[in-house]
Structures are given as C-alpha cells and as structure tokens.
Amino acid sequence: MTNKHIPSVSVNYACNGRSTKANELGMRVMQERAYERRGEQYLLIKSPPASGKSRALMFIALDKLHNQNIKKAIIVVPEKSIGSSFNNEPLSLHGFYWDWEVVPKWNLCNAPGEDGGKVNSVKAFLESDDQVLVCTHATFRFAVDKFGVPAFDGCLIAVDEFHHVSANPDNRLGAQLGQFIARDKVHIVAMTGSYFRGDAEAVLSPEDEAKFDTITYTYYEQLNGYEYLKTLDIGYYFYSGSYSDDILSVLNPNEKTIIHIPNVNSRESSKDKIKEVEHIIDELGEWHGIDPETGFDLVKAKDGKLLKIADLVDPSKQQKVSAGLRMPEAKYNRDHVDIIIALGMAKEGFDWIWCEHALTVGYRASLTEIIQIIGRATRDAKGKTHARFTNLIAEPDASEEAVTDAVNDTLKAIAASLLMEQVLAPRFNFTPKNAQSTPVEGFDYGENGYDPNGNNVGFNESTGQFQIEINGLAEPKSTDAQRICQEDLNEVITAFVQDKTALERGLFDEETIPEELTQVRMGKIVKDKYPELDDEDQEAIRQHAIAALNLTQKAKEIVNQSNDKEHSGSTAFVDGVRKFAMDVRDLDIDLIDSINPFREAYAILAKSMGEESLKQVAAVIAAKKVSLTEEEARELVDRAIKFKKERGRLPELSAADPWEKRMAEGIAFLTRKVAEESSYGENNG
Template sequence: YHIKAADGRDLRVADLVNDTDYEQRDKIMGYLRNIKGPEDIDIIIALGMAKEGFDWPYCETTLTIGYRGSLTEIVQIIGRCTRDSSNKSHAQFINLVAEPNANREEIVESVNNILKAISASLLMEEVIAPKYTFKPKETGTNNESGQSSDDGSGHTIFIDGFHEIKSDKVKDIIDNDLVDIKARILQDPDIQHAIGQNVPAETINNGLIPKVIKEVIPDLTEEETKELSTYIVIDSVLSHKDVKDINGQKFLEFADRLINVTDLNLDLIYAVNPFMDAYEILSKNLDAKVFKSIQTYIKAMRVDVTDDEAKVLWPKVTEFAKKMQREPSLDSNDPYERRLAEVLLYAKRRILEKND
C-alpha cells in the first residue's frame, strides 16, 4: 500500500505482518523478489527476520522493537541494512527497548549483545570490507598482478585451487543470505568450542563449517555444500583485508607477513581461522576499554597509510599532541590534523595487531 510522507512524498510500503491472507502475501513477495532499484519500495514491515527469499540491499535503516535473545539474529538484522548499494553512504540499526532500566538483567544482556553483534559484524566483513570477486587463478594468468578492476566497484582476486561456482542455488545464497549463514556458523556450539580450544583452522574449515551448512541448508548436495563452504572460508578470510600496492605489486597482509596476491592459494587461505576475530568479541562482555579498542581498530582499517609515511609523520603527531594537549582529531577541519589523526590510528592498529 501507499502512504503520504510529511514532505509530500508517496511512500511504498510492503506489509508482511499479516500472514493469514496468503494470496496477498504471495503477491507482495513476488513484487519484493523483483525490485530493481531503491525507488521500488520504501518500507518493509515484518515479524521475525523476513527471510522469505528476497534481498533488499537498498535498505538504509533497520528498526527493531524489544529484546533480542539471539545474538545470531542481531547479526542477521544488522546485515540486512549494511549491504553495499549505490543509493547509500550511511546505514543505521535502531533497537527500541520498551523499558530501558539499565539495572534489569535482560536489558544489560541485550545491550551487550547488540554491541557484540555490531562489533562482530564489522570485524567479520560486512560493513567496511572492500568488495572482492574471487576467481580461479587459471582464468587470470594473463594478469601479472593477480588482481584487476571489476566493473569499477571492486576487485577480482585470483586464487590457485579455487573453482568457479556452478550451482545457481549456491550463487543465490551468496548473493542474498551470506551474512545469515556466517552468523549461524559463528554461533554454532561446535565451532565456538573448536575456536576456543585452538583446534587447527583446517579442521574447522574442512569439517565443521560444511557440517553447519548442511544442518542449516539440508537440501544442498554434497558438491553445493562444498562450493558454499569454500566461498565462505575465502570471503571470511579475505573480505576485510586491504590490498597494499608496493612497488607496483599487490600484497595482502596475513598475520605478520605480506603475501603477494599472485601467490594466493586455497591451502594458504584454509590455514587461517576465518572467525577468530569475531569469536574473541562474542566470547567476552564488552566494557568501555574493549569497545574503545574495537572502535580504534575499525577506524584504523579505513585509513590509507604506509609504514614509511607513518615513520615520517610520527614525530609530527607527538609534537602536535604535546603542543595542543590532545590527540589530533579525524573530525578536524584542518586536513593536516586529519592526516596526523590517521597516522595515529594506523599506529594504534599496528600495536593492537602485534599484541594479538
């Protein structure tokens, strides 16, 4: 139906709350599955997760009401409004609590779960990660750098040992439900136990992740499960990594070393635990100190600073802090101060990484 906004705009609303009128609901779902742009729908109202097989990357704001007992559900909800789309540069998640008494145990837990979920979502990928397309290395052997522009929206990374996805069902899951599947994997007790006990990454990636996928989507064939599992591991390991250009060659940072993208292979990726950063967030309560560290790390991931530039500008950072009695700010109107702030964030990120 349509409603008139205060500014006179005609807003299109899809109401999925009423599930008794099946004919009308099917009509709405058919429309949602075929939306082509942000102008096709303005508001979707739904109970639960509205996971009826459609994707809405144009969503800018998600509003939920009440407590969320499931951390997985919060991660999924956040993922609904943080998907890449050309119509937005900002997305927000709002949770309305009926009785915000901070002394009530369920509210304290709910708020902490929200903070965990936001942090885990950011660290797992989804909000600030560069957009990569993964292809078998043999299709890119003519590309010496191992990486090429992809439709102007991201980059293609060629991986030795990776095979092109053939199943349309798996492609659809990757396009529409990847965040949901990752959240389910991360919340699986066997996965959490394995990470907590430092089980080798190869065991998690080759055994436990396919097991969870099979439980969540039982109608997948063995080959489809393998395709989806492989993609999830690759995407989770690589999606939040920046590609560094050093002397005309492309490098990805793995732990404490740089890997030339031309040397990237499936065995190397499978040796990395894709969910360790997110698990470390979910396994503890977030206090101000921990959340500040997460915030610093996330901001630092956005800055483009090299080690050499950081070394050159670091004396200027300390000089600024001594003179002004404060750290340089990213919100400053002075571009020079903003650059010093970026160098400071970069340095803090490097310290956090070395302490891991």
Template sequence: MENLVDITYNQTGASSNTDEMGMREMQRKAYAARHHQYILLKAPPASGKSRALMFLALDKTEKQGLRKAIVAVPEKTIGKSFTNTELKKHGFFTDWRVSSYYNLCDADNEKEKTKRFKEFLDDPTAKNLVCTHSTLRNALTQIDNSKLNNCLLAIDEFHHVSADANNMLGENLRRIMVETSAHVVAMTGSYFRGDAVPILSAEDETNFYSVTYNYYQQLNGYKHLKSLGIGYAFYTGRYLDALHEALDTTKKTLIHIPSVNSRASTGDKYDEVDRIIKTIGEVIETDYERRTMKVRTPDGRVLIVADLVEDDSKDRQRLQSYLQRMNKREDMDIIIALGTAKEGFDWEWCERCLTIGVRGSLTEVVQIIGRCTRDCEGKERAEFLNLIACPDATQQNVEVAVNDMLKAISASLLMEQVLAPQWNFKTTKDDTEGDNPYTIVVEGLKPLSSERTKHIVESDMNELIATLYNSNMIQNAIGDGIAPEVVTQVLMPKVIQEKYPDLSHDEVEEVRQRLVLETNTKGSEMEVRSDGSRFMKIGASFVNIDELNINLIDSVNPFQRAYEILSKSVTAEILKTIQTVIEEKRIDMDVAEAVTLYKNHVTRYIAEHGGRMPETTDSDPFVKRLAQAIAFIARKKQEFITQKNKEQ
C-alpha cells in the first residue's frame, strides 16, 4: 500500500467552537454572505452546513423580507437535520421551526406531499418547509413559477443537481433563477467537476457567490482527530484474494464493495459479502431484530458486523433503524455497503473507509472520505484506502485498466490539494507583513487585478484543481512526454477559460499562474536549513523559496508525482504496460504505413537481433517507428475483435 496523503492537524478546536451568536467557524463565513441572492456553500461533512442554512434562511425571512424558505434534501433520512432547532439560547435572534405538517420528509404518500407543498406556498402563516429533491421536482411541475417569487429555495447536497438537460432538478433551478425573484442557497460537501457532467454550466455558475470552507480548515479545527491518511493498494486477480492484506479488523471500518457493473466486481454481490465476512472470521450469532452479526476473528475477538448490501426491504429497514439509534462506540465494528452509507451517513466512530474498485466520480470519493472524518473522542486517526486492480498485460482491455489507475491517482492527488494547507502567494516582499507561515513571494507573479480573480483564487482553487486533474485533455497529457511548458501554458489556460468564460485574457493568465503554483507546491516537502533559508521540493529538486519565479514553476511537470507514485506502488512489468498503452495513444500512423513497415522491416529486425522486439523507448527513431507499427497493428486487431464480439 502507498499512502499518498498523510496529514497531521493542529487540533485548534476552532472549527467546533461557537461565537456569541452560536455559530461555528464555517457558519460565520456563510452568514457573512447572507445578502447575496445566490449563494453556493462548499464545505465538508460535519462542518455544520445544516445549521448554517438555518442561520441564512432565518435572516432572509426575518430581516430581508423574504416570504418563505423551502429546504430540499436528497433523501428522507437527511431531513432530520432540519427539524426544530433551538438557536436563540446560543445567541441567535430566533429559533428554527418547521411545522410537522410541512416537514414532508415524514410523510409517505407522494401525492400528499405535493398537495402540502402547494398549500404551503399559499399559507400566510407558514414560513419553512422541508422536503426531498424528488418532492421538489414533482411539485415544481404543478405550480406556476411566480409562486416562488420572494422565496428562498435551499438545496442540500447540491451535487445531485446537474447541467445535463435530463436532470429535472437542474432544469427547474435554471428556470427559477431566470423567471423569478427567488433567492437560492446551494450546499454541498463535494462540489467538483471531476464527474462526467458538470453541476452547473459555466455561465450559470457565475451568478453564484461561492463560500468555501475546505477540509483542511475543518480538520485542523477538530478537538480529537489528529491525522488523516489517504492511500491506494493494488491487487492482481480478484480483490477477494487480496482483501486480507487491506482489511484491518482492529479499526472501525466501512467497506464499500464495487458496483456489480464495474470491472472489479465478481458479478455476485451476495457471494462477495459472504467472502468478506469469512475473511473477517466466523459468524457465531445473528441478531435478526437488528440484522447484525457477531463474528469471531481468528485471534478470538468478537466483532459486530452489518450487511447493508442485502436487498430485502424489511431487513434493510431494521438495520438502518438500528444504525440511526447507535450511540456507543461498541455498537458496531464493521459495515459492508454497496451504494449506501455515503452522503449523510453518520457513524462518528468510523476510523477507516475501505473502498474497492475505482470510483469515476470525485464527488463519490469525497463523500466516502467524509464518513470517517467525523471528530469524536477516542479517535485520533482516520484512513481512506482504495483497493484497485493493477493493469494486467494479459487483459484484453488494458487501456481501461490504465485509465482507471490514472483516475485513482488523480483523485488522490486532488485530495492532497483539498486537505493540505494553502500557500499564500505574493507578488512583492512588501505584501508579506503579517502573513501566515505559508506565505511565499514569487518573482514574475501577476497581481490579481479584479475582485473576480481574487474570489476565484481565494474560494475556488481546489475545485479548479479538480477540474484540471479530471479534464480528458489533461488526463491524456499525464506522463505523455509533453513538455511541461505546453501543459502549464497551453492546456491549463484552456481549462480555466472553459470553467470561467467571463474572464479576460489577462485574468485567465493571473489565475493560471496561481493554478500552476498550487499544483506544483501543494503538499510539497519544505525544510529550513541552518542559515534560516527555506527550501521547497518542486519536481525532483529542492529550490530556495526566496528564489521562486514563474518561469521556474512553468518548467516543471505538475503531474510528475503521479508517476512517482506508480513507480513505488506497482511492478516494472505493469509500469511497462502503462507506458506502452500511453505510447499507443500518441501514435500518428495509418494502416498502409504500419503494414509496410511490418512486412518489410519488423521480421528482419527481430531475426537480426536474436528474437528481440523493437521497443518504443529505443533511441533510434526508425526502430521506435517499427515498435509503433507493431503496437498500431495490435490495437487495430483488438478493435476489430471487440467490434465483432459486439455484433455477435
């Protein structure tokens, strides 16, 4: 296993302490933005987003003149976060109240929910309503948009919204913003562009004022949790055969098995659960009321294990009810899940998330990590481990395996950006007075010339890095032999312009410089030498921080670390497979040239070199071309076979 991220926190208690109004650090930051019509709040799990929304909603309805507040959550269980809450006794000016009649998460019949939603909009005495995203979507199809004028629409777990035209919640939101005077507060713990479809279009996103409170700020302010490790373990063959090496039964663990449609799955989720339980130990007792098992480990310990993969609705309901009632550390040891226990699932004693198979969505990665990063007494360390398959040279579809690995590495590098302290880059030494220890002066750095670029750098940098790492264009450039200057000076500006189409050429360059600094310095080692000078590891060497300049940073490949990680984590044979696949993607050749080279030269070369094949790494351009011809023909042959199989 390779730990890609391992960060120790200061335990300042700042993120948990409240001020005279009863607000925690993140909530104060959100409340300061309360006068904006459209607010996008990005903050990690357990940071207090639900109560932050209460503060915002009450200010808008009680002090800003809005008529009503509608809160939409992705599923009913999360609705409990918005039940009646006493805020006044902690210093706020009023309490949060929701009539049980208008807490639609407690109702069962969808028609009845829609009926009450419509009643709420016409009820002069009702201020607040809580419902699911599904109820909101259904209700919006039956009301006139004008009914939402002068109302607040608050959407929790906003990453469920999508810019896809088929995403009705996203379409309704855009329509409401265009056609009504409604205010919108959108909240999420994982607003990333690493998914296939963006959450908002770039144009729509510019309407929102973003408030960002990152993982580092949250975890640094905890009282108990000291450190978080994020790592990847690689296996060959079936994951079940390697599970015993990745599973640590001494830690409170949440195991997510792969989707049955994924490459990592065996195709039988129930058999996988049985095999996992056997890896833990022997079942000695089953509690049919709670739907939990007591499992004795080989060393004699007895663990309580829960199976959330089971499809039987009554069994799942019993187990979920028990999980919600748990209030002691010893109530649970290991939970096995598939599509559940991600967002909104609160098991504060969870110390480790073991996730099997590559997750194509960064949203999912961040949500899962959030399950083990709750602060609680007795928990000093949390870990996220992703167990993924190594590319196998005998696999038919090696390219899929390679891309899976690159996704995993990109996600881990991104999490380092999210979790590490942010450097404070300055243009001149005169600007550094009073700054934090992470202040760095960079020669040639353009000053931020507008409020827009300042806000992007202060609030959106982690999200921009997510977009960068997960751009197909950038993914193809990782390890592709492209000059670092091309990546940083040509590809990065394209990513920035796509995400922020309203920026001028000069503003794009200002953001680009900060982005290349962030990607090359975040998580870097720093050492202070005997003379007091500070050195930072950038690329393969240490550089004096007082001599940093933009030209130097532009000359370093920001993705080199991905390959440093691979080289430590996988075998030489697998690295060769990866290199071959990447080389194949770069080949510019047609069938006629490939066939001619193969017929006239490849056979002769092999005979003359004792059976050795030409290699793409050969210093002789002609030999390299022969190797490319072999790879090209092999790829075309595989494409032909794949197509034939599809037709059959």
C-alpha cells in the first residue's frame, strides 16, 4: 500500500532540555512559574499534558497549608484513574521543604463504591485533623450539594482538568464554583491541559474569570525544552471503503502507537467494535495467542517481529489488559507493549511516555479531546525523537445520502488542524509600529538587529515568544481586552475557524474577498463573544487574533515551500515569520487583513483528498451559498464608515479594489432595504 504521509503541519523543536531541568527545590520551569504566584487566592494554570501540573499543585498546596492559613486541600479530578497523579511524593528528597502525603483513606479515588456513597467521607475528612483529600468531580459536587458551600470555608479547592467545568447553569460544578467565588472564603487552583476551555462553552463567567491570576505555559515552551523529542507532525488523511482495510497506509507497526477507533455512532464505525479490532490485528499480521501475564494479543508482523497489542476495546479483556499497562515495566521498558487499541479510554491522564503515534479514526467533535489525544504522544522519552497525530477520516462519497455530514466532518478536521497549529506555535505579542518604537529586552531581532525604520520581528528563544511591530495596529484599552489579547487569542481563533460560513467560503469560494472573512466574520465573532466591550476594544481583539492566525499560516506556507537546509531545523517557523515580515514593504494591519487565512489549508487539502471528492465538496458548499444577509451588510457599512474617516470619501461600487466594492455593496443593500421598508410602510399606512 502507498503511504499517504502528508502532514498538515510539522513542527520542529530545539531540544534545549530546559523544560525537564529542575531547580534547587526540585521544580521544573512551569512548576517554578506557578509557585512564584502561590500567594494568589485564585489561580488558573494553563499548561500542556505532561508539563507537571500535578506536582505544581503539590508545591502550591503545601505552601498554602503551611504558610497561608489554609486548613485543608481538596484535590478534585474528573475520573478515578487520574487520582493516582496525586499519590505520595517525597518532594524533600529533591530539595523542597515538605513531602506530599495523602492518608490512604482520604484518596477517595481508590475507595470502593459509587460517588454518592463517598459523600460522608468528605464530611468525615472535614472534621478530621488530616489536611489532604483527593476525590472525583462527582463526589465533590454531591458533597457541596449536601453540606453547602460554607462547610468548605478556609479550604483550598484544586480542580484538575478544569475544562470539564462550564458556566452553563446546567453544569453543577461550574455553578458551585461561582458560589465559592461569590462567598470568597476559599482558595481555588484550576488546572487545564486544554486551551479550549469547555470547547463552545465558557468555563467561568467573564467577571469570575477576571479574578483569576493566569499562569500560561505553552506547548512551544514545553516541547522546545524537551531533551529528546524534536519533531511533531499533525495530519489528517482521507480513505474510502473500510478504514481497517486502509489503516496500514498510515500505521507503521514499528512505531509505538495508540489507535483510537471510532465511536459506534459515527459514520466511520462498522457498528461492531470487536470485529474492527480483529480486522486491525489481522491487517498487522498473524495472531499468536495471548500473553498470560498481561493479556496482550501477540501478533507476528509481516517482517517477523512479534507485536504486543493491548486491546482496551473488548470488555472481557479490559481489566487484565489495563492491569498489564499499569505494570511498572510499562513505564520503564519501551518494549513492554507496541500498540494500544482503545475506544473512549487511553486519553486524558493516560501516561505512556513511549507513544510515538496517536492514530485516531473518525472526526472528534471536541477540540479538548483532540488536544488530550495528541498529549498522549507528546511525552519526552529516551530515543524518541519524532511523534505524530493522525486523524483518519472517511472521504466524502457522492452516492452517500450523508454527503453533507461527510463534508462537515472534513471541514471540522481542517479547523482542528488549524487550531493545533496555533496551539503549537510560539506566542505572539503585537505592538503598533511608531516613531517611539524600540527593541524589547530579551528578544533577538535576527542577523541585522533592530531596525528603527523597518519591520521588526523579535524572538525570545527561552520563553518561546514573538515581539512583532505592526503599522496601524489598534491597542486594547480596558484590562479585560488586554487580558484577552495576552491570554485568550486562541479562544477567539477557535470560534473563527469553527465558524462554518468563514471556513466554507475561505476554502471553497474563489470569489470571497479576504476582508469579508478577516474583518466582517471575525468582527462579528468578537462582538458576539465579548458584547460587554466597547467598539475600540473589540476591534483591537479582532486585529490581534487575525494577525496571530495569518502570521502562523504565512510562516507555514514559507516552511512548506522551502526545501533548503535553512528552513528544516528547529528555527524554521521563526525564520518563516521573519521572512514574511521582511519581504513585505510595510507590515500593516491592512496587509494582514488582506490574507485569506484558509489558503494554505486548502493547498494541503488538495494534496490529501482525491480531485473528484474535492470538486464534490466544493459543489455541496456552492449549493448553499446565500447572498448578503442584513447583518453582514451592517458590518460592511461599519467598515465603510471607517473607510470614509481614513480616505475622506465613501467606498464606490465602481472601485477596482474588490474590498472597497464589497463595502459599497453593503451600503447599497441597506439603502435598498430601508427604501423597501419605507415604501411598504407608506402603502400600508
């Protein structure tokens, strides 16, 4: 079979070992950064899987218990298996002041019985002299319902995997956290490895979130600071027929792999999960029985190698196989297991450092879930220099009734890929370019240094941050808008690339003018997301978000086009951003707005999908195309008013510039609408 290796994004890292080195207290970089803020009452730690959040919490909690008059620490995890992350740790052996100790009976994740039955244990703990409790989100919810918010006064509540919480009134834990914050008598540490908090739903209300001090440790910092892992590829691949027939075109049996088979309700599923696993095993080679100790299937591959395959799908095998994966040798011996096949398991909190390939069949609706799955492959391990995430998706088929669903899945996979590129890229800080602009300390401005008269792109290798000057850039004025531009641009980009209209038109409608996406669609998204901010702040957020998205796309385009040695190392992305900025005469916001954010994604899609399917997707989308809506026309008129302020005249329908013409069409549309309504009113008056 031909190998379909066309990654949608390939990121190279410097391997400087920084994120794995500990200081004199035994803390890695992220933990040290979090510990510096240990005095804050409300802390939100945003940090990738495997960066050491559990231990960061131990350091902070112990300081609060010993030095900040906090009586007790309650650690709340989404599922029982994650409770083991908070087992006893002899932190003093590595230089810290105290050890982390949990009395066995207070780790309720290990206790038998259901969550509801463990509620009285929470009460018993609150009345005891012990200081640390570990329980699930569910146990904690029931306990707060039963004993009330005041029962927890004076405690630290630490919520792991915080993206499970949401501000939706139906989310009990989210509502309870709102009550704790309103009462203001507890400390809260929230931790998440996902940058899309709760996906479409906000985790906290904006006013509650503003009370949290945020510690951000990016994927770029984490992976750049690894010792061994140098490259991460993220790709989506299309297949026709049954995925299990095509799986070997993307699965390399010599790579340590977790295969997530599709949910039984998805299009990709055959509805018989056991048969699917058997089919995959059959494709891999000849079955040679089951290892009596671990329960792993033994399969002789075509090259003669004996593969050990852990089947977590078959309920009759699950218990034994899970125990086999928890054996100490799984952690230290690369050859303990070769391939893990799972459905709904082996995601969040699952720790197998040797995993080199996370292969997921079928589109996953949740970006949080995709990040968690990718996190399985991004652990650093000796000898592991390369990791990849592959999403195997059914190619749209014209004869299928559900062709529209297939097209939607394709678009969502592209959106997920674009978002992962943002998450994995260094962090962007943008400033307006003016006569007073000066270099920022700690940033390298390239071979020729800082140019007071030109475009400047500074990069700080140790923090993984860009400092980029843009002409005409609007600056956020309010504290909220500044926080969003600093911390939450990925949240805005998430909403934009998940906007079906923007994605469809940006990818498949050749007549779409980029500004309709970058200004009108993105403008609407920012207005809807942050209605409490004024127009100036909304516009500043829009500009910062589109600049981050488009500079990432431009850098990717340059890296993809370049086959020379200069752009193949760990600095490829940084060089790409710098090259784009230096090649344009003037890096201004108008230029950034004139770039279609989806152009490079289409170029990759065209390589990975058959020409016939591509035409078909375009036809499905063209059939849905609607003319201007009143809302879009209003947004165009707003843009036309800004145009008039800058140029002293309104946009003209006869203009050669397509964007000016489009703004004029917006004015004409609304003028007609007003005229029609007034004539209707006169005729019916």
